[in-house]
Amino acid sequence: MRHVLKRAGRGIAVAAAGAGLWAALAGCSGGPLDIGGKPRSPEDAILVTPEDGTKGVRADGRLEVKVPDGHLERVRVTKVEDAQPEAVPGAIAGDGLSWNPAPGAKLALAAKYAVDAVAVDEDGNRSARHTTFTTYVPEQRFIGYFKPENRSTVGTGMIVSFSFNQEIEDRAAVERAIRITSVPPVEVAGHWFGKERLDFRPQEYWKPGTRVTVALNLRDVQAAPGVYGIQQKSVGFTIGRSQVSLVDADAHTMRVERDGEELATVPVTAGAPKTTTYNGKMVVTELFDVTRMNGRTVGFGGEYDIKDVPHAMRLTSSGTFLHGNYWASSGTFGNANTSHGCVGLRDVKGGSSDTPAGWFFDRTLVGDVVEVVNSRDQKVAPDNGLGGWNLDWNAWKAGSAVR
16 A cells, blocks of 8 residues: 655645555554644544553443544444444534444443544544454353243243343343244233243233244343343244143043144043142143153152153143153043142053053143143142243233333
């Protein structure tokens, strides 16, 4: 790149050849020159806050570009070290003397920014300045673990559930940073269970075929003093067919409905009189071809330890399953309640698709609803698994931090 300097009255004009004015000025090693043999340093010609090389700038810290006279011709502030550098929105003031970020614009944390500015002084001479600064790197970060899985197909009772690795003090800020939309559109509301869990659901079960998008805009959101989010991504899932099953603990039956029509009514065994099954609406959250069930893990001591329970479908986080049962006599199902709180379907050791348990397992999705009625127990708590459907809509919305 060549620079041709010519005398022009009292000042010095700079003509840039090649890549253009911005690149020419940005590549110069010398500072902008003033009139009357009094050279101006870059710091005097274009004033940038934060100063060049500053570290630890806060997300809402002061960011400004100024000139003492003349006017700013262009200013660009970008987050660098990204595949596609992101510009900070802003505008030059009407008098041309300053540039400021747009209202509400915030810097990202743990990021490096570059400021490039071109100014024209009162004599028409241009000068340019390039500075950099880095923002505050938080010592503590929080993340949200969520279900369902990205790109999954789930049942109509699916509730979007977040569990956080840190206690959330500013619950409103975190809830606002998570946006859930759907096609077709439906109102979705959040509900907090304590300071570490946030669930979202619509008023009624999702309609089959609905496409749901979950946008996590948690990066740099302050959840508690000194604790900031890191997630910035979008995930989605699709609602499959509707399947709702009604377990009548007193009648020892389970009626399975698909899209409003009965598929079958199968015999079951529910919780025994001293270890009854919860009443209420529960949502399938996990499916296991085979799993181990040990009474010690759910407060029953050594009463049972079955290493190969087939066709197990989790209904609550406290340990309620709907599962295959090969150890009870076939006459138990449909006639007696003998379990420790689970709902059992007839099965064989090793599992089989030809049994009621295998038949139901093969037709179940995560997100399907299983409702229990006529049990001698209380209603399942709304935070036990995905039990939020047991709250009416007003009670659910009352648990939001932004309403």
